[in-house]
Amino acid sequence: MGDRRYTSTNPNPVIFQRGLEYKKNEERNYKITRVSARRTRLPAMHKKSGIEIETASNALEDDSVIERLSIKDYLEQTKDLIKSDGGPPRWFSPLECGARWENSPLLLYLPGIDGVGLGLIMHHQKLGKIFDIWCLHIPVMDRTPFIDLVQYVKKTVQSENSNSPCRPIYLIGESFGGCLALAVASRNPDIDLMLILANPATSFRKSPLQALLPLLEVIPEQLNVGFPSMLNFITGDALTMVITSVKKGIPIQQTVQELSEGVAALFPSLSVLSDILPGKSILWKLRMLQSASSFANSRLHAVKSEVLILASGRDQLLPSKEEAERLGHLLPSCQIRNFKDSAHTLFLKEGADLVTVIKSAGFYRRTRNVDYVADFIKPTTSEFRKASESYRWFDVAASPMMLSTLENGRIVKGLAGIPFEGPVLLVGYHMLLGLEISPLIYEFWGEKNIKLRGMVHPRLFEKELERCLHGTTPFDIMRILGGVPVSAPNFYRLLSKKSHIFLYPGGSREALHRKGEEYKLFWPPQSEFVRMAARFGAKIVPFGVVGIDDMFDLFLDCNDQMKIPYFKAQIEHLNGGRRIRTEATGQFAKQVLHIPGVMPKLPGRFYFLFGKPIETEVRKEELRNREEAHELYMHIKHEVENCIGYLKEKREKDPYRSLASRILYKAIHGFESKVPTFEL
Structure with a gap:
């Protein structure tokens, strides 16, 4: 019988099976199983307890065990879907997705002009852990007009929204599917839709495919004029995929051999392409694509959904990069x-990871409002590896030295003094530009397998900020690694999860300090975190860090920039007139986001000292009193200042403070060796 690979989610669902001859029905040429959609769309799913949900989340961490499918799998499975392919458009769910989180949002995949519905095949397993996936399949010879497809998807959206009104519905539209997603969103402004558009075909009028229309209308179908271009449209340069999959740096003969084997393995499956887009379907498909583009463009003003656009730089069929910029200016939340x-x-590109893209853009949520704690998906091994590659050079340059304090007050090298069981709150000094954050995260992860959650300025999570920074995404890694906007509710949720949290009471005022203010604390006069930390019995670890003065000279601070009209306008636009703590006064109230002008120096070294952990479990009742809590707050501040003072004094005796001495040490003892420091 073969392996069952897909299950339909239509009221009259279609069951697709590998190697199975479909039984003919009087009405349609495919096997019909009359079972309700709700029972068959993901039969492997069972209701999960909170512990099991956490296990499902952890399963994403080691993605090396996930066997990713390939372009060859796409072509082979396409044969199954288009065999005896009669009937109307319909939904199916890939069974390989497996079990998912409880209350996972629905994801509707809207395919490109091929209509197969397998465009996410390389991502099914990872997406299936956090989404309920339905894929739209449009049969090869189907002639459903675009407006009817819009109506079909619209009905599905409305039906599923009525069943789960508090959960968002994701529409992932690829090329033609991008137009379909925009059209559906424009007709459902009151439904919580999240749109992910990959190279949307709204720019079809500028596509070389547009030139095919007049030719196809006068040339006989048998000539298949459009096929070469359509072949590229479907495969996405399949040969290029094979080439890029060959490892770099290997001998030329081995490269040729692996390339030949890859092409040979792929070639037998390419015959299915002529079945996906036969000559008599190309003209219809292109006309529908033209209609879809025109309709979607006419309705952009009605799209109120959040939109994430993914644009390819080497798209030979559509000017996708330019179109993304155009849509970015027209759509309100993009x-x-x-x-x-x-x-x-x-x-279908080798190495692409849609889940990572969604996480880095902060585009995943399971309820109407984003929950940065409950919706957090832990980083995978490959995500952490990729993020650590950029940190590696920082590690060489700054060679961070971590010191911690044991329960008996003894200072030791490493993080032995950090409690492993949470909740733990690290409270410390925020260096210029926050450059101490990367060493904190990576050293804790590497030495103690502790994933720190950082409390971050809320402005860094706002989508408009990316536009202010000209479309760059410097905060993607921060989102992937678990950064959380500073707020009392988020702090409460992290403590309740027994997390390890790092917090900077001085906030951006410390990280963006003025000239002559290095190593000065700008903590608010009122205690902000002690009482809530004590409520959960959190251990508070004060810490200090020094070394930024050995890396940069600050030559253009906020005061200087506010005197220059151009920079002043940029600062006002960047801050948007918002403040985190509206009740703050004095120096602490001047938390102005800006990009300081710094002059790099030959880097010295970063030093961290974590003080003795402060227990709050035994003082819960006592610390409910505001005066007692404030006294502890001032004690913590004093401890942070003591840590900074200790490090500034002791680093003078470090024989490896200079970059040259550290490079020489690594050259002798190995690149991975840990550079020693001063005597304790």
Whole structure:
């Protein structure tokens, strides 16, 4: 019988099976199983307890065990879907998605002009852990007009929204599917839709495919004039995929051999392409694509949904990068991610990871409002590895030295003094530009397998900020690694999860200090975190860090920039007139986001000292009193200042404070060796 691979979610669902001859029905040429959609769309799913949900989340961490499918799998499974392919458009759910989180949002995949519905095949397993996936399949010879497809998807959206009104519905539209997603969103402004558009075909009028229409209307179908271009449209330069999958740096003969084997393995499956888009379907498909583009463009003003646009830099069929910028200016809530080395079929590119893109853009939520704690998806091994690659050079330059304090007050090298069981609150000094955050995260992860959650300025999570920064995404890694906007509710949720949290009471005022203010604390006069930390019995670890003065000289601070009209306007636009703590006064109230002008120096070294953990479990009742809590707050501040003072004094005796001495040490003892420091 073969392996069952897909299950339909239509009221009259279609069951697709590998190697199975479909039984003919009087009405349609496919096997019909009359079972309700709700029972069959993901039969492997069972209701999960909170512990099991956490296990499902952890399963994403080691993505090396996930066997990713390939372009060959796409072509082979396409044969199954289009065999005896009669009947109307319909939904199916890939069974390989497996079990998912409880209350996972619905994801509707809207395919490109091929209509197969397998465009996310390389991402099914990872997406299936956090989404309920339905894929739209449009049969090869189907002639459903675009407006009827819009109506079909619209009905599905409305039906599922009525069943789960508090959960968002994701529409992932690829090329033609992008137009379909925009059209559906424009007709459902009151439904919580999240749109992910990959190279949307709203720019079809500028596509070389547009030129095919007049030719196809006068040339006989048998000539298949459009097929070469359509072949590229579907495969996304399949040969290029094979080439890029060959490892770099290997001998030329081995490269040729692996390339030949890859092409040979792929070639037998390419015959299915002529079945996906036969000559008599191409003209219809292109006309529908033209209609879809025109309709979607006419309705952009009615789209109120959040939108994430993914644009390929090497799209030979559509000017996708330019179109993303155009749509970014027209859609009210829109983010853009560019993939400069990708072809048109972005999701079939080797190495692409849609889940990582969604996480880095902060585009995942399971309820109407984003919950940065409950919706957090832990980083995978590959995500952490990629993020650590950029940190590696920082590690060489700054060679951070971590010191901690044991329960008996003894200072030791490493993080032995940090409690492993949470909740733990690290409270410390925020260096210029926050450059101490990366060493904190990576050293804790590497030495103690502790994933720190950082409390971050809320402005850094606002989508408009990306536009202010000209479309760059410097905060993607921060989102992936678990950064959380500073707020009392988020702080409460992290403590309740027994997390390890780092917090800077001085906030951006410390990280963006003025000239002559290095190593000065700008903590608010009122205690902000002690009482809530004590409520959960959190251990509070004060810490200090020094070394930024050995890396940069500050030559253009906020005061200087506010005297220059151009910079003043940029600062006012960047801050948007908002403040975190509206009740703050004095120096602490001047938390103005800006980009300081710094002059790099030959880097010295970063030093961290974590003080003795302060227990609050035994003082819960006592610390409910505001005066007692404030006294502890001032004690913590004093401890942070003591840590800074200790490090500033002791680093003078470090024989490896200079970059040259550290490089020489690593050259002798190995690149991975830990550089020693002063005597304790």
